[in-house]
Amino acid sequence: xxxxxxxxxxxxxxxxxxxxxxxxxxxxxxxxxxxxxxxxxxxxxxxxxxxxxxxxxxxxxxxxxxxxxxxxxxxxxxxxxxxxxxxxxxxxxxxxxxxxxxxxxxxxxxxxxxxxxxxxxxxxxxxxxxxxxxxxxxxxxxxxxxxxxxxxxxxxxxxxxxxxxxxxxxxxxxxxxxxxxxxxxxxxxxxxxxxxxxxxxxxxxxxxxxxxxxxxxxxxxxxxxxxxxxxxxxxxxxxxxxxxxxxxxxxxxxxxxxxxxxxxxxxxxxxxxxxxxxxxxxxxxxxxxx
Numbered sequence: 001x002x003x004x005x006x007x008x009x010x011x012x013x014x015x016x017x018x019x020x021x022x023x024x025x026x027x028x029x030x031x032x033x034x035x036x037x038x039x040x041x042x043x044x045x046x047x048x049x050x051x052x053x054x055x056x057x058x059x060x061x062x063x064x065x066x067x068x069x070x071x072x073x074x075x076x077x078x079x080x081x082x083x084x085x086x087x088x089x090x091x092x093x094x095x096x097x098x099x100x101x102x103x104x105x106x107x108x109x110x111x112x113x114x115x116x117x118x119x120x121x122x123x124x125x126x127x128x129x130x131x132x133x134x135x136x137x138x139x140x141x142x143x144x145x146x147x148x149x150x151x152x153x154x155x156x157x158x159x160x161x162x163x164x165x166x167x168x169x170x171x172x173x174x175x176x177x178x179x180x181x182x183x184x185x186x187x188x189x190x191x192x193x194x195x196x197x198x199x200x201x202x203x204x205x206x207x208x209x210x211x212x213x214x215x216x217x218x219x220x221x222x223x224x225x226x227x228x229x230x231x232x233x234x235x236x237x238x239x240x241x242x243x244x245x246x247x248x249x250x251x252x253x254x255x256x257x258x259x260x261x262x263x264x265x266x267x268x269x270x271x272x273x274x275x276x277x278x279x280x281x282x283x284x285x286x287x288x289x290x
Contacts, residue, residue, distance in 0.1 A: 029265075029276030030233045032059035032203070034090060034131075036281055038068055041076045049076070051286060053083045055279075061090035061129040061170075064108060070115055074123040086126040088170060094136035097150040105154060109161040116165060127168035127200070130158060135174070148191060149184045155198055156186075170201040172235070175217040196224045201231035203278050207247050208236075211263035225273030232273050234264060239284035253289040 033052070035041075040048045041062070052060055060080065062073070077087045091108045095101050108128075116124050132151065134140060139147040155171065162169040177192035186194065196202050204221055206214045218234055225232035236257065237248040249257035261277050268274035279285055 028058065029274075030059050030231070030278065031055070031057050031276055032061065032233060032278035033057055033285065034278070034281035035060050035062045036090075037283060038063045038065045038073075040282070042068060042072055045072075045076055045079065048282070049079055049083060049085070051282070052080065052085055055285070058084055059086045059088065059126075059278075060282075061088045061131075061278075063090045064111065066107075066111065070118065073115065074119055077125065078120075078123050081122050088127045088129040088168075089125045090129045090131065092130040092132040092172075094133050096132050096154055097134045097137050097139065097147055099150075101150075102154060102157065105158060105161075109158075109165070112165060112167070116167075125167065127170060128158070128162050128165075129170045129172070129203075130155075131172040133172070133174075145182070145184065148180070148182050149186070152182070152184075152186045152194065152198075155195065159198060168200040170203060170231075171195060171199050173202040173204050173221070175204055175206045175221070178220045192221055193224045196221065196230050196232070197228045199230070201233065201275070203233040203235045205235050205237075205280075207280075209246055209249050209252060209257075209260070211260040211267070213246065214260070214264055215267055222268060222271060222273045225275075226271065227273070230273065231275040233276050233278050234274075235278040235280055236261070237280050237284075238288045239280070250284070250288065254285075255290055257288075 033055070035048070062076070080087050089108070089112055093104065096104050112125065112128070132154065134147055134151040137147060139150075159169050173192060173195055177195065178190055180191040182188060182191055182194070202221070202225070204218050206217045208214050208217060214234060214236070218232070222232055238250055238257070239248055240250045241247050245251055249260075257279075264277065
């Protein structure tokens with residue numbers, strides 16, 4: 001029914017000649033995923049979109065690769081929009097918190113400015129999704145306070161840039177940032193709470209393979225999201241990992257994963273702040289056993 005409605009709206013728009021068609025934001029919770037290999041939409045755009053729709057997704061974070069034509073992204077976003085799927089520009093790296101790492105973020109924002117400017121409304125990104133992971137940068141161990149401040153400065157700059165572009169800002173957040181404290185020019189407190197307060201939405205990397213463990217991991221973050229009127233999405237892992245059997249659903253498979261996600265969603269039903277789930281990531285999800 002959703003896809004039929006989208007098609008009818010599109011037909012009405014094109015027949016009327018209205019240029020500024022815009023897909024209205026869904027009132028449903030997010031069901032999202034990461035698409036780290038954007039060359040998939042170069043080689044098999046239709047197959048990629050079919051996969052996303054088959055999983056009943058309404059959001060996908062797509063990695064930005066400057067070697068890919070803008071028109072490839074435009075075509076993909078337009079077709080995904082017709083299927084009711086919002087597309088967010090995905091980028092970020094640990095070295096973005098290095099002394100001159102902000103230049104990489106500037107490059108992304110400049111690329112987005114040019115992209116959005118030259119695209120029709122239905123071809124535009126709905127937002128920006130950053131995956132920076134500053135704890136993987138060497139300075140996290142040697143100069144943690146300085147690295148945290150650099151990370152905060154980066155997010156403040158990102159929020160200013162995305163606001164100017166009229167885009168939502170989302171970030172990936174490890175579940176243990178609720179144990180990391182800071183005291184600097186940005187105030188003092190716990191890093192997880194600060195990030196939630198300063199962005200539009202966070203996706204918690206709650207990489208565990210049972211609903212009970214995930215619920216315990218994200219309890220504080222969900223409360224903060226509700227307190228600040230923000231959106232929190234819980235992310236789970238499907239890839240093979242050497243970090244232990246409790247990290248990913250790789251061993252258990254998709255059916256079990258869906259059961260656990262249903263339990264999680266039931267637990268947080270009607271809870272302010274909680275706004276759905278995300279599965280990491282398209283590549284490993286495609287090969288996940290049933």
